[in-house]
Amino acid sequence: MNPTFWQRIDGLARSACPFTITLLLTIFFLIPLQIPNLSEVVPSVLLISVFYWTLYRPDLMPIWAVFTLAFIHDLLTGIILGVGPFILLLFCLALNGQRKFLARTSFPVLWLSFxxxxxxxxxxxxxxxxxxxxxxxxxxxxxxxxxxxxxxxxAFSWMFALIQRSLLKS
Known part of the structure; x- marks a missing residue:
């Protein structure tokens, strides 16, 4: 049986969920607030998100998506273009080498790896x-x-796990 138009749209929306959530979180955490030195301690949700989705759902966080997200981050932060994508692509390569082990390991080991x-x-x-x-x-x-x-x-890992269980059933 062929899926209907709305089922295909639903599937595409679910597939785009990790990319979209990562993009929105990245933009949200870059909003300038009038708090001195806040930008120096704001966590890198881009790094957290790429780690989580590359580890558990690499099909939904492909290399082109990581590159695009990092490039957008570089544009929004004003740092030298290309530094972010280079680092995140190396990050993904290192993670992909250990993905099978890390996906089945305990959370403390996973956190230490992160x-x-x-x-x-x-x-x-x-x-x-x-x-x-x-x-x-x-x-x-x-x-x-x-x-x-x-x-x-x-906290973000827990949130992403909830999203994965509720929206992105394998």
Whole structure:
């Protein structure tokens, strides 16, 4: 039996859910608020989302989607174009190498893996900015943003798991 038009639309909407949620969260967390130094500690929901969806539903977070999201993030933040996509694509490559193991592991091991990959991604981001821009960028904002990203990972992971169970049944 062929699916109806509305069933196909429903399937497409469900397939686009991880990309759309990631894009909306990224934009939401980039909204400038009048709080001093807040941008230095706002977690990278883009990194969290890419980690989760690449790990559990790589079919819904393909490489082109990761590149697009990172490029949009670079455009919105004003950092050097290409740094974000480069780092996130390396992040995905590292994650894909361990995906089968990590998808079946306990949450503490998963969180430790996220801690490691996130720390490497933030460190690489700092090094690339150091190499590509004049002057020495301050490392403290990178350090604190990484800490807040790691700290809020469980909450976002739980939220994404709820979305996956309710909307994206395999």
């Amino acid at each position: 801690f490691t990959l996130s720390s490497l991604a933030f460190a690489l981001n700092w090094v690339l900015i150091y190499l590509l821009e004049p002057g020495v960028p301050d490392f403290r904002p990178v350090f604190f943003q990484n800490l807040t990203t790691i700290a809020v990972y469980p």
